[in-house]
Amino acid sequence: MASKEVELRGHIIDSYILPRVWGAIEDAGARFNVREMRIGQSETETSYTRIEVVADSAEQLDELIGELQRLGALPVTERDAQTAPVTQTGVLPDDFYSTTNQPTQVRVGGRWVAVEQIEMDVAIVVERAAGRAYTRPMHDVRVGDEVVVGYEGVRVEPLERPRRREAFAFMQSAVSSERAKALAIHSVAEAMREARSHGGRILFVLGPAIVHTAAREHVAALIRRGYVQVIFGGNAIIAHDVEAALFGTSLGIDLNTGEPVEHGHRNHLRAINAVRAAGSLAAAREQGLLGDGIVATALEHGVELVLAGSIRDDGPMPGVITDSMAAQAAMRQAVRGVEVAVLAASMLHAIATGNLLPAAVKSVVVDINPAVVTKLADRGTGQALGLVTDVELFLRALADELAE
Amino acid sequence: MASKEVELRGHIIDSYILPRVWGAIEDAGARFNVREMRIGQSETETSYTRIEVVADSAEQLDELIGELQRLGALPVTERDAQTAPVTQTGVLPDDFYSTTNQPTQVRVGGRWVAVEQIEMDVAIVVERAAGRAYTRPMHDVRVGDEVVVGYEGVRVEPLERPRRREAFAFMQSAVSSERAKALAIHSVAEAMREARSHGGRILFVLGPAIVHTAAREHVAALIRRGYVQVIFGGNAIIAHDVEAALFGTSLGIDLNTGEPVEHGHRNHLRAINAVRAAGSLAAAREQGLLGDGIVATALEHGVELVLAGSIRDDGPMPGVITDSMAAQAAMRQAVRGVEVAVLAASMLHAIATGNLLPAAVKSVVVDINPAVVTKLADRGTGQALGLVTDVELFLRALADELAE
Amino acid sequence: MASKEVELRGHIIDSYILPRVWGAIEDAGARFNVREMRIGQSETETSYTRIEVVADSAEQLDELIGELQRLGALPVTERDAQTAPVTQTGVLPDDFYSTTNQPTQVRVGGRWVAVEQIEMDVAIVVERAAGRAYTRPMHDVRVGDEVVVGYEGVRVEPLERPRRREAFAFMQSAVSSERAKALAIHSVAEAMREARSHGGRILFVLGPAIVHTAAREHVAALIRRGYVQVIFGGNAIIAHDVEAALFGTSLGIDLNTGEPVEHGHRNHLRAINAVRAAGSLAAAREQGLLGDGIVATALEHGVELVLAGSIRDDGPMPGVITDSMAAQAAMRQAVRGVEVAVLAASMLHAIATGNLLPAAVKSVVVDINPAVVTKLADRGTGQALGLVTDVELFLRALADELAE
Amino acid sequence: MASKEVELRGHIIDSYILPRVWGAIEDAGARFNVREMRIGQSETETSYTRIEVVADSAEQLDELIGELQRLGALPVTERDAQTAPVTQTGVLPDDFYSTTNQPTQVRVGGRWVAVEQIEMDVAIVVERAAGRAYTRPMHDVRVGDEVVVGYEGVRVEPLERPRRREAFAFMQSAVSSERAKALAIHSVAEAMREARSHGGRILFVLGPAIVHTAAREHVAALIRRGYVQVIFGGNAIIAHDVEAALFGTSLGIDLNTGEPVEHGHRNHLRAINAVRAAGSLAAAREQGLLGDGIVATALEHGVELVLAGSIRDDGPMPGVITDSMAAQAAMRQAVRGVEVAVLAASMLHAIATGNLLPAAVKSVVVDINPAVVTKLADRGTGQALGLVTDVELFLRALADELAE
Numbered sequence A, B, C, D: 001m002a003s004k005e006v007e008l009r010g011h012i013i014d015s016y017i018l019p020r021v022w023g024a025i026e027d028a029g030a031r032f033n034v035r036e037m038r039i040g041q042s043e044t045e046t047s048y049t050r051i052e053v054v055a056d057s058a059e060q061l062d063e064l065i066g067e068l069q070r071l072g073a074l075p076v077t078e079r080d081a082q083t084a085p086v087t088q089t090g091v092l093p094d095d096f097y098s099t100t101n102q103p104t105q106v107r108v109g110g111r112w113v114a115v116e117q118i119e120m121d122v123a124i125v126v127e128r129a130a131g132r133a134y135t136r137p138m139h140d141v142r143v144g145d146e147v148v149v150g151y152e153g154v155r156v157e158p159l160e161r162p163r164r165r166e167a168f169a170f171m172q173s174a175v176s177s178e179r180a181k182a183l184a185i186h187s188v189a190e191a192m193r194e195a196r197s198h199g200g201r202i203l204f205v206l207g208p209a210i211v212h213t214a215a216r217e218h219v220a221a222l223i224r225r226g227y228v229q230v231i232f233g234g235n236a237i238i239a240h241d242v243e244a245a246l247f248g249t250s251l252g253i254d255l256n257t258g259e260p261v262e263h264g265h266r267n268h269l270r271a272i273n274a275v276r277a278a279g280s281l282a283a284a285r286e287q288g289l290l291g292d293g294i295v296a297t298a299l300e301h302g303v304e305l306v307l308a309g310s311i312r313d314d315g316p317m318p319g320v321i322t323d324s325m326a327a328q329a330a331m332r333q334a335v336r337g338v339e340v341a342v343l344a345a346s347m348l349h350a351i352a353t354g355n356l357l358p359a360a361v362k363s364v365v366v367d368i369n370p371a372v373v374t375k376l377a378d379r380g381t382g383q384a385l386g387l388v389t390d391v392e393l394f395l396r397a398l399a400d401e402l403a404e
Helices: A018-028 A059-070 A181-197 A215-226 A235-247 A266-279 A280-286 A294-300 A323-332 A348-356 A370-378 A393-401 B017-027 B058-070 B181-197 B216-224 B237-245 B266-279 B281-286 B294-300 B324-334 B347-356 B371-379 B391-401 C017-027 C056-070 C181-197 C216-224 C235-246 C266-279 C281-286 C293-299 C324-334 C348-356 C372-376 C389-399 D017-027 D058-071 D179-198 D215-222 D233-245 D266-280 D281-287 D294-300 D324-334 D350-357 D370-377 D391-401
Strands: A002-010 A030-037 A047-055 A082-085 A105-108 A111-114 A123-127 A130-136 A146-149 A155-156 A201-206 A230-234 A304-308 A337-345 A362-367 A385-388 B002-012 B031-038 B046-053 B082-085 B104-109 B111-114 B125-128 B132-136 B146-149 B154-156 B202-204 B230-234 B304-308 B338-344 B361-368 B385-388 C002-010 C031-038 C047-055 C082-085 C104-108 C109-112 C125-128 C134-138 C146-149 C154-157 C201-206 C232-235 C302-306 C337-342 C362-367 C385-388 D002-010 D029-036 D049-055 D082-085 D104-108 D113-114 D123-129 D134-137 D146-149 D152-155 D201-206 D229-235 D306-309 D336-346 D362-365 D386-387
Touching: A002 A018, A002 A059, A018 A030, A018 A047, A059 A155, A059 D113, A082 A105, A082 C056, A105 A123, A111 A130, A123 A348, A155 C324, A181 A201, A181 A362, A201 A215, A201 B385, A215 A294, A215 A393, A230 A235, A230 A348, A230 C047, A235 A266, A235 A294, A266 A280, A280 A294, A294 B058, A294 D002, A304 A323, A323 A348, A337 A348, A337 A393, A348 A362, A348 A370, A362 A370, A362 A393, A370 A385, A370 C372, A393 B391, B002 B017, B002 B058, B002 D336, B017 B031, B017 B046, B017 B058, B017 B385, B058 B154, B058 C201, B104 B125, B104 B132, B111 B132, B181 B202, B181 B338, B181 B361, B202 B216, B202 B347, B216 B294, B216 B391, B230 B237, B230 B324, B230 B347, B230 D229, B237 B266, B237 B294, B237 D294, B266 B281, B266 D123, B281 B294, B294 B304, B304 B324, B324 B347, B338 B347, B338 B391, B347 B361, B347 B371, B347 C266, B361 B371, B361 B391, B371 C281, B371 D370, C002 C017, C017 C031, C017 C047, C047 C056, C056 C154, C104 D082, C109 C134, C125 D215, C134 C201, C134 C235, C181 C201, C181 C337, C181 C362, C181 C385, C181 C389, C201 C216, C201 C348, C216 C293, C216 C389, C232 C235, C232 C324, C235 C293, C266 C281, C281 C293, C293 C302, C302 C324, C337 C348, C337 C389, C348 C362, C348 C372, C362 C372, C362 C389, C372 C385, C372 D123, C389 D391, D002 D058, D017 D029, D017 D049, D017 D058, D049 D058, D058 D152, D104 D134, D113 D134, D179 D201, D179 D336, D179 D362, D179 D386, D179 D391, D201 D215, D201 D350, D215 D294, D229 D233, D229 D324, D229 D350, D233 D266, D233 D294, D266 D281, D294 D306, D306 D324, D324 D350, D336 D350, D336 D391, D350 D362, D350 D370, D362 D370, D362 D391, D370 D386
Parallel strands: A201 A230, A201 A337, A230 A304, A337 A362, A362 A385, B202 B230, B202 B338, B230 B304, B338 B361, B361 B385, C201 C232, C201 C337, C232 C302, C337 C362, C362 C385, D201 D229, D201 D336, D229 D306, D336 D362, D362 D386
Antiparallel strands: A002 A047, A030 A047, A082 A146, A105 A111, A105 A155, A123 A130, A123 A146, B002 B046, B031 B046, B082 B146, B104 B111, B104 B154, B125 B132, B125 B146, C002 C047, C031 C047, C082 C146, C104 C109, C104 C154, C125 C134, C125 C146, D002 D049, D029 D049, D082 D146, D104 D113, D104 D152, D123 D134, D123 D146
């Protein structure tokens, strides 16, 4: 038998934090006793509770306390986070703490320090002398790095349910295609406008269906209006964007008639080949190969392009990062400062990006296939607003909303 | 061993008619010998072939010849269609001929007579004295009706592949959401305009998602512009249309904010109750309950409304035909003269309508769920153009195309 | 400004009842003050709270209190339920109370009386003299019926989160195909065994894909083992079951080879015609037409068959109730005493059944299409366990589990 | 005005080759005259036709003739394939011939030479001296390689419709979940048995859902029985397989109870970390970390594992090839000798593999999501048999079929 006291503070009831904590305790087969409880007497006051958690063994208790901390509970007796040194490059200490994507602090030298560059499923490295803590993916840790182990001295601030209806208040809602989309699109536009007003970055993750459905003009318009600072994509969208510029087709389908053109299947290879001959996307643009598509407009407006390769790629296009870890690192770097993320018609890149984004980034996942949105949610990007709709419609309406 | 000669005429090679006939013979384990073959020497000339079909038994041959006739082949020795009298109300003779939805003729008194009101999966009744033949569903046949049995004296004209690209030339294309939709929408608009120019009727089959996605205004606009003569729907779309008029909600979701309203779940029941209190949709409209939605506009412009009930209905709304066979009969009556059919966001009503429509009607099935379109194709409505897209987008774009 | 006190009792925190109540108050733009709060000091003790709800107007307060009652809150000052008489057949009083599918009581003459035959979206009729209250669908109310109006004197008992992991404890979990199904199937089998042990009825709602996927033998096996007391279905499953018995095909596909057979498209019509000629399913069985399929086994074992027609039906089969309200009434009658419901590969019938089932019935929805399960949840049958899997696998595994 | 004669030989009518050729001519707005036509007089004789194709310009004619050659037509006057030298590493000559995945020959020095290692969307390199021709992906061509340009001297042998029903005869059938799966599974098993009987290799492409759905045992059983020579997969399936071995969970879900375990979200990271600490999968197996899962069994039986990385990977696992072009090269190497390919529950890897496989390989795509199968078909892997079913069921049934 082992026990420990934890505390919770904030809008812990209506944000489902306390219910989740109790549920986790029960699910673990442990017990609890409420030692203190101060309920906010109205919707503007916060609540406080102190709970004794009782488990069968110290080991089970430890596991459970760690789980509760991820939900926002905090041990009453505060201790510094424990660390262990990395002894093998790219390998973490056994009991390493694995992050969530929510704002996280670690206690270093008696002070709570915010973990820099928070993202999901990575380790926390502590520099005691500098009083700093930051995330680092497994393969990047070096011998000597001090990595947080166990759960003590770590605290997570779960996102609270917003007090009032807000732009992204419907974020948690179930995935459904049977909803009026205009409202959601309006909210996304608002969030983008807000981000731009103070220089926040906006990220677009784009799949090739954007070009197949003839929506590249809408993306270009958004770029021209200053609403896109970063684009993540793969070889395919770039190949099809150039194919559309050179031949007016996408995967061989004429974008003006919707009919396959003769030999069209070859056009995306010819497009890739042409850019390879030019040497780079920038050189291809100078030679006038890119027309007015997504890439051309992005290059013209200094949008950061992070292109990641995959095993199904033809070519690939110059500029595509073929090493997946290098590409991930470039994406990790590029999400810094991103406040709004639009993940459109892309599964692989959307999931990869979802893994890198802090929970506080306002994200919207747009796909005509509900399974894609469900999949993202299954993998932890639960904060994203999911829209099951035609991506062409979505981008056109978004560009219209942001036209003036 | 039994054999029989059949003939094929027309664009039998590039319309896949001859290949299909040969394939059917092989699949049946039978054999064939080509007795005569005149190939169109260019794309404007038609072809002709005469084939001897050889099967192991007379019975197998009969079955096979019947199959080939459905594909467009014709026995060389023409005979009148055989008929047998109905001896039990609502029950067909054992060997009854079951129709396709393609143009069909039967030989009566040595003359080929077009079968009136062709639709799928029904029987053909022959009135010899009058020299007429028409379809009749199983439950409608009466004692004494002469029903076509066997396959002799029946000929089907399969739709040929159009010579040139036409509005609905892409109808056979695979279901995919990754296509530019603007072109398809333009073709549908063209077909509707064409139909209107000579007084052809246009049918809309509508599901409740039309209202949930706030697309009712687009339907109302199409009605006002004269592009809707008939609407098929169920209790739900009418209930939600009235709910939207009375409370601004659809299934309790506020159409202006996308948020659930308090007690909104009750609004569709209140809407139904209000119309029941009024006594009829027409009376409700006179009392000003219907606002400017689909039903109000339809009533104002004399659009024929056929509302069919189902077991999941609340209420139901006055005007909903609760007997499924009576509803089917009303739909059967209403599809006469229909030249273009738009089946939007409805599965049950779309399949039911698909069963009733002749193959020559230009049909488009619109749904965000590819399974719905696939399902329609599986059930034989292969001629329909399938569009996997957001129905709200589709209807808005269609209304825009037909605005001037 | 208007205010009222409400109380909550039970596992109100970990069952998310209190958070939902607070959320609803905030969403309505109202305020609350906690007047009393006793928190269960451990997971076995229940909690109690008394809250003052403050709204801008009496009208808003009324609406909100009604909403809170549906969530399980109860006004502190108890009053009898108010009723109003029906003045027009089939039309409810304006402010009628619309039910949830959760256990509900109304206060009649100072006593709380359980509402009989609870189901979703219907009215409550009170017989004061007899001290009874029962549900009645809108179209069934008669002049003089006393129908509950407003929200006072009505109390709902929301299902609480189970204390321990139980058979259907995962019911609330998200729809996903990426789960091990064996466990869920085991739980369903357990629930069925449990129901049978004390004579509880088990309902199967079956769609035609059951026959297409060659799963009819598994259903027949479950019937023989006593695990099916009621079957709901439509014309199609019966037609295909008979087609399989007569011709070995389903919609013309040979169930042994998976290949289309010649003229197979006609087989389901011939099957329907044969039963129509026999006069009834029972007569067809006596003539040996039904083989050993679902219908034959069901008739042999006295399973109650409720067959509801729809507008897409051919025939229809004798025994199919073509009037949708009559069919609904028969289904309503047949769900009495049902404790477990398996809704397999059917959308229309599953939704219709979901509307009729009390929340306490253990329900499982099985479909390979996640959209079907999502749709059921959207319409309020949130308690159902959703399984996205191949229905043939599911039924085979279920029959195996229940074999001994 | 320009014209040229082409010939077709074989089962050109019932294999839809002639109809497709005529259709392509018409679609291009060109014309044709039939110069000679010998129709196979029965189903065992082949046919021959010689057609004059007439186009408006020599350029259009060239394009069209190229298209017809891909369909199986052959210019009457045979010439050697033309080649052009690569002048820039990784860049093809402008007019390069892009392959299909069907058997292809090029004419070199007057002789028809089979193109080695045919796959889709790559170039053909000719070594005149050696009389050889082989495929090479764009990024692999080197300065001096002689690459086929234009369409002359290239001939494609389209797969003909098989004379009789065979294992994979239903391959072209539409994707549908409403089919009996047992037959298809039996055919796949037959093909695997056949391949094994003469030493043909069998490839499994596996996605992580295999582990989530507890189907890893079935894969291991197939390996033990000798039915798996090559496995393609990504980081995730390996991570989850090891996670299952170490902790009994998959993505943190207990595979025995279906419930999330505490901290389970961390288990896949711990699994990866453990293997990284061991240094390699082989070392991890020696240390007993891998239990009896897919990887352990594969290593034990000498199955070739090609693991390709992607940007969403954690870790990654030792052995995962992070460079996408290197991974593609390894896959390209490993598909040699593959006769049967089972692509299960994987989208990215399945598409990538589909691009590499010759048309003659018997492939089956298994996924519960019809969109995945449709997507593969859209990208040209049309020969694959698509099965929409639960992958766990499929693998269990396949292992059962191949048990004795």
